[in-house]
Amino acid sequence: MARRLLACVALSLALTACGTDDEAGGAADAPEAGPRTEVDWDAYEPGLQRRIDDLETSGDCDGFAAVLDDLPGESGAESPLRSYVDEAMNAADCHSYG
Numbered sequence: 001m002a003r004r005l006l007a008c009v010a011l012s013l014a015l016t017a018c019g020t021d022d023e024a025g026g027a028a029d030a031p032e033a034g035p036r037t038e039v040d041w042d043a044y045e046p047g048l049q050r051r052i053d054d055l056e057t058s059g060d061c062d063g064f065a066a067v068l069d070d071l072p073g074e075s076g077a078e079s080p081l082r083s084y085v086d087e088a089m090n091a092a093d094c095h096s097y098g
Helices: 002-017 048-058 061-070 080-091
Strands: none
């Protein structure tokens, strides 16, 4: 009986160790952090960068939608701020928003 228990424990450990990265927390699908677009944060409301970074960390896609709605009029699709928001959305896996 002890051998059977030991064999089951060993098999369980072996199967756990052979799991995929997805089973271990999705590390294989996590985007690699790259350089971010430079933004002149002094030109925007205080705390905007922190708000965007917090949304990225929390994965709050609805929050990103609100940020996009609130972007200043001069921030077109090619602006550094819009690029920064897009990069944060991609890192948070919020591709279908915006």
